[in-house]
Amino acid sequence: MSLFDKFQKNAVLYNALSEAGRNPFTVQMDEILGPTRAIVKGKEIVLAGTNNYLGLTFREEVVSAAQAAVAEQGAGTTGSRFANGTYASHKALERALAAFLGFSRCIVFSTGYQANLGAISALAAPGKDVIFIDADCHACIYDGCQLSGAETVRFRHNSPEDLDRRLSRLDGDEKYAGMGKLVCIEGMYSMFGDVAPAKEFLDVARRHGAYLFVDEAHSFGVYGESGRGVVEAQGVIDEIDFYSGTFSKSLVSIGGFVASNHPELDYLRFSARPYMFTASPSPANVAAATAALQCIAAEPDLRKRVWANARRVHEAFTQLGLETCAPPGPVIAVKLPDRETAFAAWSFLIDKGVYVNLAIPPGTPNAASILRLSVSAAHTNDDLDIVIDAYGAMAETFAQARVTA
């Protein structure tokens, strides 16, 4: 028995993709020309798969803040938040995020992955708490549940009714009397671009005495009147218990955070292992996220632009007869019938100068095969023309992508 036997099943797929000449696991951006353009294998392509929703990666204020931070504070902190790795800039960013979101406190982690992993694993304990998790939640929320050791109950995606049923079952069970309950959902889900009914989830959670944790990784900056996410758009930001986010999308950096009004959030600083036992975000990462946050707070136009672009692409796709997985939004996913067709269509789009994300089983909800396109405020009309033309040609070539002939 070899250690490597377990890789065989996926190795077959991996090798087949490599033989087909284009392996999504190994594609490299040879040169980055700007927020929406790159060179791949000598060819200029439109980037339409990034999480750069507000297009701030090359913004002068963001880039110069990162450069100044490296010059003034060095390349890395060489220590964890818990040891020598908390600088004044980490604390200032925590205050800025808390103020922007309207929470009393916030903790910055080294990535969004670690923010969810750390918070969930520290909040729930085996034999003391039960976690309820939306089936489509991100891997790091699942991993947080696992690391916590607490019993975890999965409920049907975006179904407050199913959550209600599962919580009700526990309410009548002696075994669970007095246990803490934590419900985890996301604001906008990254694969299909669909949005959680956060208000309904909050109502259900409250009725059963459960806490609500919302990961707004993809919706921060994009949803809500002032960019505070789906919970702002649905008017419940002041009522939820925990708000998590990442710097790796609209904040165009690396890092993550959890905010709350519960004073006990501070205890995570000495109980969340992914906070304590890993290096803190670099000064450049912190400075870039801080500058991007200032842009987001000061420029509602960024949001207007990403939404206008999203509506334009969504409308064009509908006219092309393409089935999109959700109403207009910054993530526009098109489902294909199987993995092979999705791969061929993805490859076809690259030939037409458009890079989107290929998402195929086993990494996708319901074993769906999708092309995940994401729209940025930085996409120009020229960029979007290229995207729409490429999808038009794709719809002609892969009739299976269309719902109407």
Ligand code: PMP
């Ligand atoms: N939550 C969700 C919903 C995500 O999609 C991601 C990353 N794609 C993360 C958390 C983790 O963010 P990060 O890249 O900062 O680790």
